[in-house]
Structure formats: C-alpha cells, structure tokens
Amino acid sequence: MTVLFGVLSKLSNKAYTPYGIAEDRNLKILHTDNLFVIPLVIRIYLILFFTSDIQIHWFIPFIRNTISQFGNDPWSSFIQSGGSDLAFPYGIGMLGAFLPISFIGLCVDKLFSTNLFILIGFKLSLLVFDYSILLVLALITKKYSNLHLLLVYWCSPLIIYTTYIHGQLDIVPISLLFICLCMIQWKRFGFAGSLLAIAVSTKFSMLIALPLILIFIYKSEKFNANTFTFIKYLMILGAILNWPIVLSSGFVEMVVETKEISKLYTLYLSYGENLKVYIIPIIYTLCLYQVWRLKIVTKDLFIIATGISFFSLLIFIPPQPGWLLWVIPFLSFYQIQSKKDILVLGLLFNIIALFNNFSDLDFNNLLWNSTSNLYNNEIDISTTKNLIFTSQQGLAILLAIRMYLYGIQRNSFYKLSDKPYAIYFEGNDSSRSVECALSIEKLLGKDKIKYEKVSNFSYLINGPYLRYDDENTISQIDHQGNLLFIKEKVKYVLNPRTNIFKIIRDLIGIEKKSRYIILFNDTKSKVLPFSLKKKINTTIVFSSDIKSLASKINNSYNSGINTLWAYLEPININLKESNANYKQRFITILPMGFLHDQLLRLFISVSSIHIDTEILPGNQFLKMTFEGYSTKEDISEIANVLIPQIEDLSIDKAMWSSGYLGIIQIILLSYIAEEMQDNKEIKDLNLELI
Amino acid sequence: MLTKLNNDLNIDYPRAVLFDTDNTLYEYAPANNAAIEAVYLKANNLLGLKRNTFFNLYNKARLQIKKDLNKTASSHSRLLYFQRMIELLGYNAKLLLALDFEQTFWRTFLSNAPLFPNVYKFLNLLKESDIPIGVITDLTAQIQLRKLTYFGLEDTFDAIVTSEEVGADKPDPKNFTLMLSKLKLSSMTNIWMIGDNPTSDILGSKKLGATTFQKIHRGIKIGEGEKSPDVIFSSYKDLETFTRVIISN
C-alpha cells in the first residue's frame, strides 16, 4: 500500500492537484469497507473454484503453447500444432497481460505436477486489471463516496459474471484504456500514449477512444510538446506491438479475420438494391462532432463522451458480452459523479444485460414457464428473448442519454462554447490595468485571451475606433475619423450577453475561438452605456480616485449591479512611492455573503497575513483589508481549496501571482468558476479597482 | 476499534470533553514529513543544500532549540529551527529566508493534514448535546489557531489553551487547570481528555482525575502503567457510537 502511494503521488505530481495524503487515506478506508471485502472474497472464490469453459478450451492451451514455444510466433505456432483458430482472437498486449502470472502458475504446476495453477494464475491476471479499474475510478472521481464507488463498480454483477464466471477477457483492454485516461488527466502523455498503444494491441476496438482522446488533448493543450509526446509514444509502441499483423500468418487468421469490424456494418438503411447507409459510423461521427464543437472539454465530459461512444456502439450492434463490459466503468464514472441512477437504472441494466447475454442462465425458460398461462401459445421463446433484448437496449439508450445530459450540464464551460467571457477594465490607471490583465492572461493562458480596446474615440490596438454613443447606437470610425459603420436602434432583447458580443464581434472581428476577452477602456468617463456595461461579465476599474468611493458604492448598489470593489492604499501615507519602505495594503469590498468567509479563513491560515474586516453601514458590503505579502505558492494553495472546479479551468498552476495581484486572481477566478459552473443565473460582477 | 482498558471505571456523561490537536485530530507524521520535504526542496533550490546536509542541520538545529527552550511552546517553533539551521550553515541573519522557510513549512503542512474521518461528526454530537469542548495543545498560539482555522473549527470550541499561554508544555497541570477555569469548571472528574501522547495527554490529565482516551494509529504506543489510558480508540466513528450510548443513557 505504501509503495502504491509512492507511485501514485510521483505519477500525479504534474496534475493540478496531485494525489496526496488525504487521497491516500480515503483509498485505505475504501479497502476496509465490507462492500470491498465481500466482492473480493467472491472473486477469489470464483478464481479458485470456478472453471470457465472458454478459458479451459481456448485461452489456457494457447497460453501454455506460447510459454512452451517461447520465442516463436504464438499464433502461427498454435495453429500449426493443431490448435483452434478461435482460441485467442487478441493481440500481443493481451498475451503480455496474462503471461507473467500464468507463467508463475505453470511453474507451480510443474513443481507439484498439477494442472491447476496456470488457470489460477490466468484468472488472477484478470483480477489485477479488474482492481485497476476500481483504483482508477477512485483516482479520477476524487470526491467519490465509498458506497457509490463500490456498489456501482466493484459489486457489479455484470463485471463479476462476465469476467470470473463466463471468463471473458475484455476487462483487460478497458482497464488499460482507463489507466490511459487517468494518465492524460495527470499530464503523463508519454505514459498515456504507451498505454493506449498496449490497449489497442489487446483489442483493436480500443481505437474507438483515440479520436476523442486526441480532441481532448488538442482542446486542452493545443499542438504543444505534450500532444506530440502522446502521439509519438502511441505510434512507436503501437508499431512495435502490432508486428504480428505483418509477420504472423496465424495472427491474421486468428485475430484480424475475426470480422469484429464487420459488426459495425450490421445496421443500415437500405437505399434501393445496392446502396446502404451505415448507422453506426454516423452515430459515432455525430458523437465526435458534439464534443469537437465545444470550446472547452472538461475532464468529466471527456470521460463521459468516451463512454457514450462505447454505449452508442453497444446500442446498435448485435449482442456482444464483451462490449457490455466496456461500458460499465464509464457508466460507473457517471453514476459516482452524478450520484444518479445507482440503484434503479444501473442495477436493472446490469441484471437485464446479464440475463440477456448468457443463455446458460436459462432465464428465458424461467420467464416463459411462469407467464405461459397469460399468453397464448403462439408467443415462443424467441419473442421473450427479443423482449429482454429490447429492454436491455432501451435501458442502454436511456442511460446514454442521461449520461449525455449530465455531461453537458456538468461541462461548466458549455455556456462559453459560443460566447466568450468578458473582463472589462476601465479607469485612469492604465498601467495597473495592464499589470492586472497580464497576470490574468498568464493564469488562463495566452492563447485563450483576446484583447480589445473599446473606448470613446480611443484606438484599438490594431484596429479601428469604436464608439458607443448611447444605449442604442454603435459606430465605428477609422483612424482618420471617418465613419465606417453605424448601427442604430440596436435592440438587446433575446440574450443580452450574446448580443453584445455579436455586435463587438461584427465590428471588430473578435475571433470566435477566444475563450476570454479582455476589453480595455483607458478613459475615466463612462463609455459603455449602462445597459451594455451590465452585460459584461466582470468589470475592473483602476483609478486613483479614492475619494468618490462611497458615492460609487452607493450608486452601484442602487443600480442593482452586484459590485465588487478593490483598491490599494499606502500603509504609511507620509512615505513617497519611490521610498524603499513604501508599502501598500490591499482593500476589497465584497457583497455580504460572497466569498469573504472563506477568503478570511484561508488567508489567515495558509498565508498568515493580516486581514481586517469591517461591515460597512447598511450591512450590504464587507470591507476586507489585506496587509502583508502572500507568495504565489500561498495563492495557489488557497485557490485549490477555495475553487473546487479549479481543475476544469485548465489554468497553469505556476502562473499564480504573488501579492495583491494574486488576491485579484483568486477573486476573479472563483467568480468565473462559480458563474460557469452554476446553472442558475448569477448576477454580473463588477470588480472595481480604484 | 474502541477498547475500554480500565474495567474498574464507570464512564459517565462527560461534563466536558478536551482535545489535544496534533496527532489527535489529524495524523501528524505525514504532514510533517511533506512539509519538511517542501522546505528541503526550497533550500536545495535557493542554497544548493544537499539532502543529507539539510536534514542533518535541521535535526541538529531542532535538538539545540529543544534543549535550550526545554518543554515550552517555543521549543517547537519551526521559525527558530530554521533560523538556527541557517546560522549553523554560516549565514548570519537571513531573516527573510527563515520566514520564507517557515511559511513554506506550514503551508505544506496544512494542505497535508486532513482531519481524521468523522471528527466533525463527533464534535457535532458533543455540541448538539451541549457538552463543552476545549482544545489543550502544545506549541505557539499563532500556528495552532491557524491550524484550527484551516480545519474550519475556529468557532467550534468553547475554550482553547496553548502551552504558549501557560508557559509550559503538557503534562504541566497548569494547562489543564487553565482550561478548567476557562470553562468555569472546578475539577477534572467526569471530564474526558482525548489525546495521542501517553505522557502529555494521558498522564497529565489522569493525575488530575480526568477520564482518558488515547487515539491510536500507526506509530502510536499505547500508554502503560501510570500512563495507561482508560479507553483506546482508532476511529472517531467508534468513539461517536460509544459516546452516543453514554449520552442517551
């Protein structure tokens, strides 16, 4: 266990919040739960005392042959020695997964001249992969409840039956794929690429996940070194592991010609005699497109989308016990995260799928006998069977839809997919605006930010002038002052926030792909008409005009804007700014109830700086004065605790600022995170730095 | 797990429940190890100190301070350890560096010190039952208050006594008597003391007549002889169940 902890915390140290002491303890507690121990005992019992036909007749002879003929091509040599060509329709990764423990088992067998331990070794390998999925589920869900995690995955009848009784091997590829997904989240791209290569070499169908993985990596990393590391490892290891395709005739016969791929073409719409439209490729492509068009894909949505693509294949292909097993880890992920569909739908799906796929359970007869009086004799067994299949597919569709809805809803950035988040700077202290904007840019990533200057007869960085005359007129003027464009009586009826961006985009061509827009306005006057200003997500005003603060606060409160104020003032007013001892304190005025409790607690405990709080007259606002210096590590630690959704913001944790800029970053980020996460309409926030 | 070791004792409804903090509400060693490791990384980065040198010097500094300040709150002060360590290295007064190391230490410490499971639940039970609760803890007030704040327990306790306030670490009886006066109680009978250390927590409070509970987890030795606790427990869930039974009777 300690070794495991060491490995996990090392592997995760590139993750935003690495695997630490709290996670380690939760994992230990998980292992003491009865719901862990009892299914483990059941698994071990089945491993020791249950023999599966397909394993004895097919897999074990193949493994035995591979070991005895070690060094030769396993597939060809097996067929040459008279083995069935159905024995092991899997690639080299699958073989590698089972060889080590089976080999130990074989040695034990040789020692005691038995025939038993190779089988036990083989099945123990299954347990290793099965257990890995449980671990990965715990690692990627993080805030799981033990009960949910163990109930939906570890106790899943479908997993236990398919793997330990029926003897299918599909737990191996899906487990490798799952570890790969976890490694991507932990930014271990080389490792992730290798794992996917191994997963694909166990079963080609794992390639289904590749396009989604690439989309996710592209959306979060763009084309940087990480993307190439992933592809490099995937290609190199993929080429090495798939040599049998070219070099082994036995492999081609046993694996490539299993015609698994042909299953993708079983469902089609017929267009006349010779033309068909295949349904599954269309569904799959739609699934990819849905994810592609999102501006930001959170980790949750990424895993859920991968699960949905497996689900959609499952729904439209003929019954395949193995494929059923593949969706369970994804379904479990959804169930744990959403805390939904755990008992009724999840369990029902498990049970119906079980009865449906394993005829040796003889459920058909059972049901048939008990209901035979109710129906006339024309209903035969196959109708019952079809009905059960129908209910399985129906449940699968329902679950896939529910997963989709949850994933989209949880994808906190969905709201941003077609409209960016605008942060608006105004005031007369433009150097401070720039300083603050740069710190936010560093944090959120340069490629995600677009700067625009929007001000009255001011200039855009590389573009024409823009002018908002009043609430209803926007005009565009070129560098010489000629009117280029005027739009009068602009109405903002439908969705105000979309409309302003539509207008700004039309006028100044803000690229669609920008996730955040920083709008600059370096004049003191109120340039944007009030109704437009209200539609900007966050306003930050830098000005040296502290005197008008009180009236400004009152005005903004009366105008109904949820305002957040901040300014700096010198600690010692007698010192000049050039003096080495000149220091400033940072003051924010937050609406009562927003953030201040947690800010106070965390800054005092983590950063140990002095904070003074004072409720302003009227009990609407709380003034917080920060005195002292917080390092960027302090700020990062505070942000981790304060912003639960921080991993979804895909920010660079090295880019937190120290000092007052760090405090502004935290306030802004927690506001952005909250606004994006929640479905409820949050009032726009003005962060005014005076 | 919860075991009553003192079978002669009849445990009654508590008049108050007192807690130690370190290694009682959370596990101390992993947090301390992670914290000192973070300081080492920083020292390695800034001063180029090798691992062995760093840990040797740190331990040397720690022992010196502990010897000089003998069982007082400041004898645990990381700031003093780091200041001494920097002096041992031959630098004179690198004040900012010592402060930086201290801040790094405690920041890392806190983020690696999750409360034991069900601590909140147990504290809530006591609060719901109107049983006064207090914290008696060694070390300086500043950091202990920061810890409790980080845990979100800043408003939970009815009284807090730090050894800085008393002038001597537990088992000095002044720690316990000050707590009694803060809670306006006269004696330790039927008052529960929950702690990890057989000497400071168990012996110290037992002498005054408290009912003693020792929190057991890895690396903890159960007190023996006069340091033997009345009850040992490993999980707060069990302690909560145990207490619920006593309260409802």
Ligand SMILES: [Mg+2]
């Ligand atoms: Mg202690």
